[in-house]
Amino acid sequence: MKVLINVLLIAFCITEIMVFDFSKKENINNWSITNDNVMGGLSSSKMVINDQGEGVFSGSVSTDNNGGFAMTRLPVDITLLENTAKLVIKLKGDGKKYQFRIKSEKEQRFWYIQSFQTSTETEKIALPLNAFYASFRGNKLDIENFSAKEIKEIAILIGNKKNEEFKLKINNITLQ
Secondary structure, three states: OHHHHHHHHHHHHOOOEEEEEHHHOOOOOOOEEEEHHHHOOOOEEEEEEOOOOOEEEEEEEOOHHHOOOEEEEEEEEEEOOOOOOEEEEEEEOOOOEEEEEEEOOOOOOOEEEEEEEOOOOEEEEEEEHHHOEEEEOOEEOOOOOOOOOEEEEEEEEEOOOOOEEEEEEEEEEEEO
16 A cells, blocks of 8 residues: 555656656667658758767758758657656757657558747757647548647658758657
């Protein structure tokens, strides 16, 4: 009984789930890159950890050959807490617009998406989970916004329909 009470107390005190903490120099080998070259495009990108302990997603987006996006993605296995309401990214951007993407099932073909604008300052960007909308290949789907209890994959994508260099420095990603 005492163990159960302690577990319940711990559960009620947890208000944040760490999705990924680059500052702890976690292994980034599970982050993968998916660029528009999967459909003939010419964009390129990479994900590395710099000396300051930031995950750096950088590269070049090209609209040549019907391309125009670069994405980094990570499989996860997260069960959301009852009071989890938002995803928070601590980052230093480049003034460009990005998308944060989540999947609630491993084999799900569509993403839940929310765009965010960066500045050139270090900031925390909060994205309400219930504002992530379903999209498949750039088309909004006629289904409800994200309301699942699990997240199986996350991704960050840049695709602003123009040729551009980009660099996003990420400290951590949490669920609150």
